[in-house]
Amino acid sequence: MSLKLYATLGSPPVRSTLLTIAALGLKDKVKLIPVDLFNFDHLKPEFVAKNPLHTVPVLEDGNFTLWDSHAINSYLVNKYATDDALYPKDIQKRALVDSMAHFDTGYLFGKGVRIIKAVFTTDKSVNMDELKADVRESYDILEVILNKRKFVAGDSMTIADFNIVATLSTTEVCVPMEKEYPSIDAWYAKMRQLPYYSINAKGVEMFRTVFSKLISQL
């Protein structure tokens, strides 16, 4: 096994993959290659050759290269897990996991990252109130989903929970929740109890430090 992950801990998608790696017990088998977004490592030709989207995370498994945390996480479970709990083989259960991956990409992370990009590039042209309202709408949607399920894609924890917890804990830094979300809170408490949750918590604190400094300059 020769696994490499191109990563930076501040990134929510990277953290979802690190949570997946921890859950699978692969931590000691994956070599982390740091990608410094502030140094524009991700725009260097050698990185763009691996991932034309120039995003982290990127996984290399031998000669196989894969980008996008959702694809990486499902690949890791498919290839290395001893059971299918984190990405069920049952077609309908798996479809629910996939639907939450798309919710992350299109809504929660998709909306939140627009704020993050604006702050990190000191782009003053965006309408921050509109962007924040979009993220808050995603919180409302997530509350409705979690009102009916114990975990984001059903009654047991899957890789979708790793994506959503990594994203939500980050968007919360940029867009604090303004009302009560009892179902999100109950789910969040379960996720925080994971023995390896500190991987995410550490990255969120790194993100908070940088974000707070930059937002004060915007």
Ligand SMILES: N[C@@H](CCC(=O)N[C@@H](CS)C(=O)NCC(=O)O)C(=O)O
């Ligand atoms: N859908 C992708 C999103 C990855 C993503 O946008 N990563 C950000 C860091 S949080 C990034 O690398 N941005 C650099 C860029 O867009 O050039 C995934 O889940 O991996």
